[in-house]
Amino acid sequence: MAGASDAVMCRGFFATLDGQAQDWFTSLPERSISTFTDLSRKFLSYFASSIPKKKPxxxxxxxxxxxxxxxxxxxxxxxxxxxxxxxxxxxxxxxxxxxxxxxxxxxxxxxxxxxxxxxxxxxxxxxxxxxxxxxxxxxxxxxxxxxKRGYLGQYVKRTGQGRPQGPGNVWKKKGGSEPPASGSRKRELDQLTEEDEKESYEPHPREKQVIHVIFGGPEGGDTQSERKKWAQNLYVGEVVRQPHEKKPKR
The missing domain is CATH 1.10.1200 (Non-ribosomal Peptide Synthetase Peptidyl Carrier Protein; Chain A)
Incomplete structure (x- = not known):
């Protein structure tokens, strides 16, 4: 618009208006605007209340x-x-x-x-x-x-975790049978099989993953002390996954 006449400036200004501002422009009396300066002064005077106040x-x-x-x-x-x-x-x-x-x-x-x-x-x-x-x-x-951890990963036994099982923590079935004996126990009883011998002499045996499980039902006694004593005596067993059968290498 640089160098344009006042008539062109006024008509161009009208093209940028909308809504209430456009209604105000069309309501101006005929021949009431002679220059673009007059139009600017009247426009700012009419919409002065809409100008946002500047903060200090x-x-x-x-x-x-x-x-x-x-x-x-x-x-x-x-x-x-x-x-x-x-x-x-x-x-x-x-x-x-x-x-x-x-x-x-x-x-x-x-x-x-x-x-x-x-x-x-x-x-x-x-x-x-x-x-x-x-x-x-x-x-x-x-x-x-x-x-990110695997499914039930928080329950898998890590190296150095777990508590030693004393005599009071040994689980027995109702029939009186005990859990399967470990390799060292089998060696004492002379019950080692050929598979156990191979596993015991493996230079780097695969670490077994263990999940500790609490056995017991809704029991414990009628008083708080009885229930606490019952909870302390719960057996913590081990569920051990059997290792895969080793295949010979050629």
Whole structure:
């Protein structure tokens, strides 16, 4: 519109209006507008109440970064608030922004190497915000990989876990039979089979996975002390998966 006449400017301005502003324009009396300056003055006078009030620049001093607020969110909030203040002073905004950010590597870098211009401040803050967001996503990915465990993985016996079974923890069937004897017990009783001999002399035997199971029903007695004593005497057995049959290597 540069260099256009006032008549073209007024008609072009009408093309940008809508709703209430357009209704106001069409209600103007004929020949009441002689120049575009008259149109601008009447327009601003009529819609003066709709112009948002500008906030004082001192409000930026209260805009501090929250204790858990990401730098990206704080930077967006700072920019949005900066557009609503009156007479925004870019030079004075540099120390205010530096003071309002939370302590950490970003604040330390700004103190040690204070940016010379407001544009340089926003550029450096944006780069720190991107790095901060990338680090947050990386930590979430690593935490997710640590939390993934197999089905019933929390019940599988790990090396060094489990308590030794004393005489009071040995389970017996109602018929009086005992659980299968271990390899060392079979050796004492001279009951080792050929399969057991091969397994006992394996240089690196495969570690068996064990799931501890509590046997018992809704019992325990009528008093709290009886129920506590009953719970302490529960047998913790072992469910052991039999190793796969070893195939000879050629």
């Amino acid at each position: 620049f001192s409000n930026m001093c209260k805009l501090e970064q929250g204790s858990t607020e990401m730098l990206t969110d704080y930077l967006n909030r700072w920019k949005k608030e900066a557009r609503t203040v009156e007479n925004f002073d870019e030079k004075a905004a540099i120390p205010i922004f530096t003071s309002n950010v939370r302590s950490g590597p970003f604040h330390r870098d700004f103190v040690q190497n204070r940016p010379k211009t407001y544009a340089a401040l926003l550029d450096r803050a944006a780069r720190f915000a991107e790095a901060d967001e990338a680090e947050r996503k990386k930590k979430e990915e690593e935490r997710g990989r640590r939390d």
